[in-house]
Amino acid sequence: MNGTSSYSAKVMDHFTNPRNVGEIENPSGVGNVGNPVCGDIMRLYIKVEGDIIIDAKFKTFGCGAAIATSSMVTELVKGKTVEDALKISNKAVAEALGGLPPIKMHCSLLAEEALRSAIDDYFKRQGKPIPQSPDKKDAHKNHLDFTQD
Ligand code: FES
Numbered sequence: 223m224n225g226t227s228s229y230s231a232k233v234m235d236h237f238t239n240p241r242n243v244g245e246i247e248n249p250s251g252v253g254n255v256g257n258p259v260c261g262d263i264m265r266l267y268i269k270v271e272g273d274i275i276i277d278a279k280f281k282t283f284g285c286g287a288a289i290a291t292s293s294m295v296t297e298l299v300k301g302k303t304v305e306d307a308l309k310i311s312n313k314a315v316a317e318a319l320g321g322l323p324p325i326k327m328h329c330s331l332l333a334e335e336a337l338r339s340a341i342d343d344y345f346k347r348q349g350k351p352i353p354q355s356p357d358k359k360d361a362h363k364n365h366l367d368f369t370q371d
Contacts, residue, residue: 240293242279257328259328268344312330
């Protein structure tokens with residue numbers, strides 16, 4: 223695989239026209255993650271009302287696949303309960319984008335971890351225990367410790 227031909231039309235669409243870029247004022251949770259290997263970073267904001275994620279926005283400094291997966295994950299979480307959002311895997315994000323080249327799958331993991339980090343922050347702000355996700359052994363490994371706003 224080489225060039226843009228290895229990317230689906232959906233990936234290219236979300237890369238060139240990303241949805242939900244920006245910040246949320248008074249967010250319910252903010253997730254900050256980074257990949258120490260490539261140096262890409264992702265910040266994801268969620269707004270929760272009741273138990274529903276009513277809005278999600280992101281800022282990503284990263285590769286095209288990182289931008290496309292950030293865009294898609296914000297689309298996928300909107301309208302979902304927090305509990306259902308926790309079940310969104312990087313594979314689901316990649317599938318929703320029509321697939322990613324194997325070498326770019328780690329970019330979708332960054333999106334999953336950004337979401338998980340934002341939900342963790344939401345539970346922390348609520349003073350509630352952070353639920354464990356049993357099959358996500360690798361989650362948190364890329365979390366950054368820069369201060370959240
Ligand atoms: Fe770093 Fe894509 S190359 S997230």
